[in-house]
Amino acid sequence: AAGVIQSPRHLIKEKRETATLKCYPIPRHDTVYWYQQGPGQDPQFLISFYEKMQSDKGSIPDRFSAQQFSDYHSELNMSSLELGDSALYFCASKLRGYFGNTIYFGEGSWLTVV
Amino acid sequence: DQQVKQNSPSLSVQEGRISILNCDYTNSMFDYFLWYKKYPAEGPTFLISISSIKDKNEDGRFTVFLNKSAKHLSLHIVPSQPGDSAVYFCAASAYSQGGSEKLVFGKGTKLTVNP
Numbered sequence: 001a002a003g004v005i006q007s008p009r010h011l012i013k014e015k016r017e018t019a020t021l022k023c024y025p026i027p028r029h030d031t032v033y034w035y036q037q038g039p040g041q042d043p044q045f046l047i048s049f050y051e052k053m054q055s056d057k058g059s060i061p062d063r064f065s066a067q068q069f070s071d072y073h074s075e076l077n078m079s080s081l082e083l084g085d086s087a088l089y090f091c092a093s094k095l096r097g098y099f100g101n102t103i104y105f106g107e108g109s110w111l112t113v114v
Numbered sequence: 115d116q117q118v119k120q121n122s123p124s125l126s127v128q129e130g131r132i133s134i135l136n137c138d139y140t141n142s143m144f145d146y147f148l149w150y151k152k153y154p155a156e157g158p159t160f161l162i163s164i165s166s167i168k169d170k171n172e173d174g175r176f177t178v179f180l181n182k183s184a185k186h187l188s189l190h191i192v193p194s195q196p197g198d199s200a201v202y203f204c205a206a207s208a209y210s211q212g213g214s215e216k217l218v219f220g221k222g223t224k225l226t227v228n229p
Contacts, residue, residue, distance in 0.1 A: 004157070033216065042203065042221040043158070056216055090157055096215070102148065103207075103217055105157035 002027055004106035006091050012112045013081050021076040021109045025093030031055070032074040033103065034066060035090040043090060049074055050096055081113045117141045118206050120220035128228055133191040135223050137204030140185065144206035148217070149178060149189045152201045161202075162189070194227045201225070 005024040013019050025032050031050045035043040036059075045058035049068035060066070063081075068074045078085060092105045119138045127133045137147075145166035150158035164171040164178045164187065171178050177190045191198055204220040 006157075031215075035219075042219045045216050045218070048216055058216070088155070092217075094215075102160050102163060104160060105150070107157045108155070110155070 004091055004093050004104055006089075006106035006109050008109060009107065010110045010112075012114060014114055015081055015083060017081050017113075018077065018079045019081060019111060020078070021089050021091075021111070023074045023076070023091030023093075023106060025072050025074070025091075026095075026104055029093035029095050029104075030072060031094045031096045032068055032072070033092040033094075034060075034074070034076050035092065035105075036087045037090065037108075038084075038087045041087075046076070078111070081111075083113050086111060086113045116221070117144075118204055118218050118220040120202075120204050120223050122223050123221070124224040124226070126226045126228060127194050129196055130193045133189075133194045133198065133225055133227065135189040135191075135202050135204070135225065137187050137189075137220055138185055139187075139206050141206070141208065141218075142185070143208040144218075146207040147178070147180060147187050148205045148207065149176075150203045150205060150219075151198075152203060152222070158203055191225075194225075196227045196229050199225055199227050 007022045033048045034046040037043045046060040048056045052068045066076045088108045090108045092103045094103045148163040149161040152158045162176045180187045201222040203222045205217040
């Protein structure tokens with residue numbers, strides 16, 4: 001079965017550069033979540049989208065922005081990168097139909113800021 | 115404020131024995147709970163879930179128990195296998211004010227199953 005696809009899997013950027021991460025949800029899933037997991041940390045919720053509209057916002061820095069497109073894929077844009085942005089970024093998706101539908105995660109995108 | 119707590123950062127058990135991973139939560143609005151298994155540098159893999167209207171859910175070797183009054187849930191793995199060695203995250207779900215649903219994760223428990 002198709003899973004959540006994230007690209008790129010690994011990315012190395014320098015401080016103050018920009019980076020874009022992409023997420024392709026499971027087919028027919030209409031909700032996308034972004035999570036950030038720093039070294040030794042639990043995953044922290046950044047932002048979510050439902051039907052191409054932002055539905056919830058967590059601890060996402062102002063330097064970051066995200067959107068969901070008409071084909072339901074999502075992109076997380078990160079600007080003015082800082083060393084502390086180095087983390088594993090997860091995208092997850094679900095079908096918003098009834099409460100409790102499982103949220104499925106992608107493999108993650110490793111961002112290293114040097 | 116950690117709304118979902120996994121107080122044991124690590125757990126080591128012998129192959130064939132039972133593994134019990136614990137999770138506590140503070141937000142009474144949570145009404146759906148999930149366990150995810152995670153290997154290093156991979157995405158969390160869904161394992162098992164439980165709705166707050168139940169107190170037990172079983173799937174093969176994995177059983178999740180929920181005690182709502184104590185705001186406590188646990189994951190039992192019987193029998194434990196070396197391939198179960200991973201970090202296990204407890205997650206709780208609730209609708210936010212905006213009507214969306216998001217997961218709040220615990221810090222994870224690293225399970226090591228020794229042959």
